Amino acid sequence: MKPRFLKGIRFADLTWAGAGPFSTKIFSDFGAEIIKVESATRLDSVRTGGPFKDRKYGVNRSGYFASRNTGKKSLVLDLKSKEGQRLVFDVIRKSDVVSNNFGPGAMDRMGLSYEAVRAVKPDIIYLSMPMYGEHGPRAELLGVGMTISAVTGLMWSTGYRPDDPVGPGTHYPDHAANPYHAAFAVLAALRRKRLTGEGMKIDLSQVESTINFIGTAVTECAMTGVDRPQTGNSSVEMAPHNIFRCAGEDAWVAIAATTDAEWQALARAIGGAELADDPRFAAAHDRIAQCEELEHLVTRWTATRGADEAARTLRQVGVPAALVASSRHLIENDPQLGSRGYWQRVEHPELGNSLYASPPYRIDGERVELARPPLLGEHNREILAGLLGLEEQEIDRLEAAGVFK
């Protein structure tokens, strides 16, 4: 399906890199018009960051950019030029939302502060998502997604053992917490605008947003005053609960016995009735206390099996288990994702027929079909003529004057 649920909503979208564009993508996937206002001289870092089609650099060849910008339109403007400024304000006058994820003060310096924007469009919804908030002693701290993991406690807490932080292997806060908290806030603001006619300012501190994503642990720490111990893949509440090595190169299976019944089933599968009936492991607290011995028993069983076989065998008897999937496995071999039609291929002039993850749900039994991401500046003429009503000659003049860079 190509849902048009958000048809008629327009963004002047100044977000770039990872988190910002991921939050506006959901709007274009559902039919809103997202005008990505970008610079050709200071390029969006994910346009230049890759991975690239055939490993060949090109501003329209990045798969990372593609995955964050499906269905958007690209308008290249030199916002430092007077005419570029005028044009962006003309787009804003016809938009519902202005979005950015620059650092504090950057929008002000471009003449696009909330006050300036509201002066020309009083009912605007204005989304900012600087890392640590607009003001304050650390507002100017520079960061990437992993910096947000670092300052929130997420990085410290992601580790195999105490005092040896490893952290998430991705810029994790950029890929769920921050884009979708932002999108949810904008959706709420749009609803309020429909009801009241009023706009609003949304200030998302990516650090504060991410703290909510670990809110269960933060609340626990507020109650107890102590940090949850770093326990890797194991749990303080249940055992066995870990990732175990399997036969094959870098092959692993995750297994979690979350109840006594699941432990019984697991024990029967890997050690027969003798293990299942062993009174030393009957209760969860006993299993946690003797975790090492139990994990040794599980490993002895998994190490002689492939990860898929181990996971299937255990799931069949009701034990939560899953092969630890790599990107390649997910794309090529995951029967569940395959059966649900999770992967889409979309044609693109430079990326060819490339792969996209669908939005992670089915609506009325169908997938949301994605439209391809824009080439740099692809929609300049369409937007300036169609939306702003400029004559061809005027557009030619602006181009010759270097406004489209």
Add this chain to the structure above:
Amino acid sequence: MTYSLGTYAGRLFADLGAEVIRVEPLGGLPDRRRVMPGTPSEARFAFLNASKKSVEIDFEAVAGREQFARLCRDARLVLLERGGPLYDRIGDVRASMPSAVVTAVSPYGMTGPLADGPASDLTLQAAGGIAWMSGRIEEAPLSLPFDQATMVTSIYAATVSAIALVDAEATGKGHLIDVSAQECIAHSLQNALQVWDLEQRVSVRGGEGTRDATEDIFPCRDGFIFLAAPPALGGSFRALVGYMRDLGHPSAELLLEDRWQDREWRLTREAREAFRTILTDFTTGLDRETLTREAIVRRIVLGPVSRVSEIFADEQLAHRRFFSPMPVGGREIAFPGAPYRMTPPLRSAAPAPALGEHDKEIVGEA
């Protein structure tokens, strides 16, 4: 009626003033029944269910089913979860509420060979691909802490539900949203899917081959810092070298060697080890606070690796009055503030409800 993977979705709506009612069978939904005072389960419940209301309904009795039917009459969004009430009767729910959005959250989705497959937070992180991406290459893949399968699934469920409500309110026609936790996690893997599709490389834990040598955790005098100074953030690298020079530290000259201009080499294990030695020699003499302060002034992408317990004293969060008092477990604690701020301020949080706390108000019986 969510109790695990979907609970944070309702929380997001409730904080913005929607009336979000936990419809609980006698004795409570499973998450409530699992709460043991003084354990992580209590904090988890308090956080994920703040601002909601609770009614307790006897689904086995005719009167209970009537109460529930009345409740449904005005509901615009129904949140269901596999293993919870009515998930196996979604057809009936939709038929009785044709203009509502019904969002069904499950580990693997409503269809496919694993639709009924047993799952947990850990196994979903494995099945969705995020566990593969974290950890050290010489050790096992590493899952993320603190209920991340719940958080990721819930936030996707909340946003798509809000979008579907736009259409349902405009057309009077409801929708069924089938949210898979595995898919939500697989949707949050940075660029790993494209790295395989376009370059046939598998992004793997430790970042070898994909992450710059400077993007890592490094020890300092009183803990750890996280640094990022890859070529894409060239200013960060130059500022770092400048800082070293200003302090007269020999590491500066080592980082000016030609090899640090080579982007590809900087992705190798050799580069990582070399950088670690050079940087650690510099940072071990400095504490987190000094390094962070200098990073702000000098525009280095560097921050402290904080413990969760330390964020309560974070000066920026204090400046923004992020934490606010909330009664949990019989006393007032510092509760996490909003994930975003609105002007005018429209969002607030209230304590998670006791079982059946709103029976009288909502179904007319105490």
